[in-house]
Amino acid sequence: MTGARRRPQRADRPEGGAVDPSGLMDLLGVAAVLLEADGRIDMWSPQAEELFGYTRSEAVGQYAALLLLHPENQDAAVTLFADVMATGRGWAGAFPVRHKDGSSRMVEFRNMRLTDNLGDHYALGLATDRTTLRQVERNLALSTRLVTQAPIGLAVLDNDLRYLAVNPALAAMHGVSEAGHMGRDFREVLSGAPFLDAEAVMRQVLASGAPVVDRQVVGRTAADPERDHAWAVSVYRLEDHHGHVLGIAIMVVDVTDRYEAARKADQAQQRLRLVANGSSRIGTTLEVERTARELADVVVPDLADMVAVDLLDSVLQTGRPDVGEGPALFRALAVKTAYPTAAADAIVPPGRLTTYHADHPAAHCIRTRRPHLITHLEDHARIASDPEAAHLLARAGVHSDMAVPLIARGEVIGVMGLARARNPQPFDDDDLALACELASSAALSIDNAVLHQHIRSAAETLQRSLLPRLSPRHPGLDVAARYRPAQAFSEVGGDWYDVIPLDGDRTALAVGDVMGSGIPAATAMGRLRTATSTLADLDLDPARILTHLDKITHGLDPYIATCVYAVYDPHRALLHVASAGHLPPVLMRAGRPPELLDLPTGIPLGVGGVPFETTTLGLEPGDQLVLYTDGLVETRDDPIDERLEDLLRLLAPRDRSTEVTCDRLLRQLRHPAGHDDVALLIARAQPLSAR
Template identity: 85%
Template sequence: MSRAKQRPEQADHLAGAAADPSGLMDLLGVAAVLLEADGRIDMWSPQAEELFGYSRGEAVGQYAAPLLLNPEHQDAAITLFAEVMETGRSWAGAFPVRHRDGSTRMIEFRNMRLTDNLGDHYALGLATDRNMLRHMERKLALSNRLVAQAPIGLAVLDTELRYLTVNPALAAMHGVAEADHFGRGLRDILTGAAFERAETVMREALESGVPVVDRELVGRTAADPDNDHAWALSVYRLEDHHGQALGIATVVVDVTDRYRAAKEAEHAQQRLRLMANGSARIGTTLEVERTAQELADVVVPDLADMVSVDLLDSVLRTGRTDLEEGPALFRALAVKTAYPTDAAQAIVPPGRLTTYHADHPASHCIRTLRPLLITHLDSEELSRVAADTEAARLLARAGVHTDMAVPLIARGQVIGVMGLARARNPLPFDEDDLTLACELASSAALSIDNAVLHQHIRDTAETLQRSLLPRLPPRRPGLEIAARYRPAQAFHEVGGDWYDVIPLSGDRTALAVGDVMGSGIPAATTMGRLRTATSTLADLDLDPARILTHLDKITHGLDPYIATCVYAVYDPHRAQLHVASAGHLPPVLLRAGKRPELLDLPTGIPLGVGGVPFETTTIDLVPGDRLVLYTDGLVETRSDPIDERLDDLLALLASPDRTAEETCDRLLRELRHPAGHDDVALLVVCAQPLTTAAAPSAPAAEHAGARTRATGPAPPPTPRSGS
């Protein structure tokens, strides 16, 4: 036998070119035994020592069959050995082998004939423990079956993240054949930001050895490029038995159904939140423009990137839908965008009147009373939804790609249209979005219609109220006069506040300020009746207390209304004021060099209650003195105590104005809230010297002699002086 020795330089060269060994053969413990032609052992590997229990010295030179086999198996083994040596055909199989410790083990063999350069034959036997081999076969079979038939995606990638193994499930998820994966990287198969993150996760797991479990990814693959899919990705580093990294294994579970169900649930919750938000925020006032803006604020940005709310002008003018021949006339009420955009210039600004062409979505809604959904806007559709060519250009430049128009329908009639569009939001409007928009529009339409109705009623009441108030002369004998009436703000109803200045005989002047409790047209009508009655009674030249007594009876007949009132008569010749109050806030008296003061009057009871007499108080009112009469709308608020507000009134009046007109303007400016919820009637008079020395007429003298009286059966009260 001749076996040449390898030179050291050759060994060094091969070692430099060799790759790292696999650990599988070490795991199997494959033993090598070389037999000479007569069956004696010539070579004995360390693995053979471990497998059979005999050392090299105990085995080499011995006949293999007697050493390793029980007597009953030796003949069969010798026959098989002879056949291999004679024919050169290899043999594989298992034999029971006697271990050195006396036990018997099944050993898997691979026997083959070798021939050296001299033509001599040898037998090489490769052996391993059959139980270990079967265990590995079962694990491999199980792995192959799981990989091939598992419904989840499985793959093995090398340390460069190139695919080595891909199961059919993963290939189907990717939409790429199994064979087209091999040797290619993850980013060669899958594109998109989601898969960049997946590659990062794989590299981290490969470097750290820490598994990544159930990392969710959302993206699109060649299998379904038009829809998002979701996967739960798990990554594990693969190592040999020495701990060296072999690559990674990935487990990919398609969780698209779960992802879509979660998205649908989230979308449903968002719709509920949006509806609840709309219920809370839309219709907080009875102001048309504000209600329309509230609708726009709710819709943007949660549902749309931009919205417009238009109302039929006929509804605003008359409260009714009037669709005559020709295009409908709209008034823009509200516009909102989620961000600054050129598209805003394509939308009609609030307050502007406009018409739309017959094919415009707004015209469609008015004509059919049905919403219009355009999921994808091409150039032709952009021209349809735009007011003109320039608007279409602006919408296209802003990236508007989907549109909805929803009619505003209240009490069975269409009153306007809400238009919605998306640009930055890449998702087109769908049927669910349309349903939500219709629900919000329906709720808002009723609130807008209520606001329109309220506005018409309020305008009628205010017109009636103003028509019933007097046209005041700026002066009366001995008096400078200024008065103001301010109705409640637009989202509150007009009340029944009034003032009056009535000329009397003898240069005297009657002054009245009153407030009918209530609002709207009925309160204004009641106010007109009381003012007419006051003027009629004033002509009878009665004491203020008796005037209030008669007004009390009249108001009682106007049930259920009651009113407060201050009635006074000024006599410039005597420089005296006779005044009585029916439950009203006290007037303010301003004297030169003194602090303003509230007149200390018997408060009395409101008109319409009845049964309690009123009292007249007489005070001196000399030239330079001022008297401020007002209704509670000037000083009452919903949050401040009335005493504090009256103190504020006195503080303001402490700085005198040059004219009564200036006093009126300053009080309204400083005391009245811009959104005042109540009417204000304000009357300011300033006593002045008489320009002529006219003597009082007989009726005036008679009145002056009366001074102060009380109505009813009670004796006249003693006059009180505020001077």
């Protein structure tokens, strides 16, 4: 090379900063050798030193063919070199090269002619170890094959989450072509709300470098916009050998089948829990409305977004379903929604009577005795009672509905209607089967409650008919009495009171309690009250009266009863009283605190064999006697002694009226849900001249 020739100089570093080098060139270890036109080595790169073993000083100036090639290959190499220099066509191929250490290795060459500004020609040879090159080629081929043919979705995104590469599997999952991904942002391709979390995970991996493996994402893509799919997504950060972040790689595996199987298994477990929950929560009382509310509480929100429970009004009125020829008349029992919604105004409120048009699901259930499922609801008038209700249901987004008959003892007694709005999943056959199972159990409980309600109503009517109507005048006494049946889901008992006028201006006072409940107890009570009234006319001592009642009660086996019987003589201001196992009466004297009378308690009526005793005490005008049954003071949680103390405390302030005292005692002592009857009688002594 003459002095006029200019050697290539090292380029200055760009002002904007150097571009990061590629690791692939370093991996291949590409050597560069510059030959003069006669084949002598003019330039020798450090990579050439590593590849061939000769230092720069040993190689520069030597003929390349003689230095590097075996004798048998030198002529072929010289011919190829001359052709490149003469024609300017490049050459590529492999030659076995003689290493400085004497070994031989196959080297891949790329030769090309270069021309400087003076028109002189050079030959540039690029060389790399063929074994290393073949390994890289094999790896690349394998990677390409895996990327293009693997069923796993693969993609590479840059630091701004723009797609750089996508394989066919991922393109198919997204429903977007491979070309449609290139250069687009992740959120442009997958814009649905479920993918917001996936984007956050990608940015987290970019920032931290910690991979995220098998993160489940559930959503819908353009490939199948009508159905949810599930994917297991793994995200890895990509770095070069210098540690510079290149972007991220994502692996996506469609696990929809596994997701659906797990979801169905979870739904099955949830249904089992719901059935078990229904068994424990539905039918805890014998109250019709409460049982319907319990059914509604079980199905919302686990099964439906809203529910309505309607019962045939004929069942409530007569205990038997009677549809007749016209539209069935329903009474709404319970309504519940999972959240505040305008749809609640479209549902008939509890207590209201209503009828439904012939195409309504409830009417369908009554006619066919079969459930009615509307998977995808389009015409809201089908399930609405009127056009305004249909508008409210549509505005609330109700999209799926089903109606299930309430069948008890082979008769349809009502309907349960369920709907979904916020829950995007339509009702399916499994949901219908679950609703039917819950409805079947609840229907029996509701029917039992209806039956109990009718029996209780009959018993209460009988009970009240057997109680006396107090006379407005009793010589020397001001009398007030009350009877309160047990709470709605308990049967009435056999509590009674009586005020019987006797000869000589005397008055008999009686309060009793037949143990038991229902119509039999009320009937036994009526027989005892009749016997008491009959025996009172015989003008017997109270103890003798109780003795006769004991014999009568013994004949009413298996019933026993407690009773307090007293006779007041206003002329002598004396009270004769006897007790048969009853709670002690309260005596209230003027200027003294109320006290429990210390009477010989005796044994209940019907036991027999033990005599009764009569106690005589004075009862002056202004004094009061309080007779009551255990339902006034007994509870399941409080000791009876404490409750009797409460009774005395409440009687301490004297009311001007015995009627007021009765009401106050019932209001403050008896719980609204008391499980027992209460009979209460208060008699105040007064001068004979007073009315």
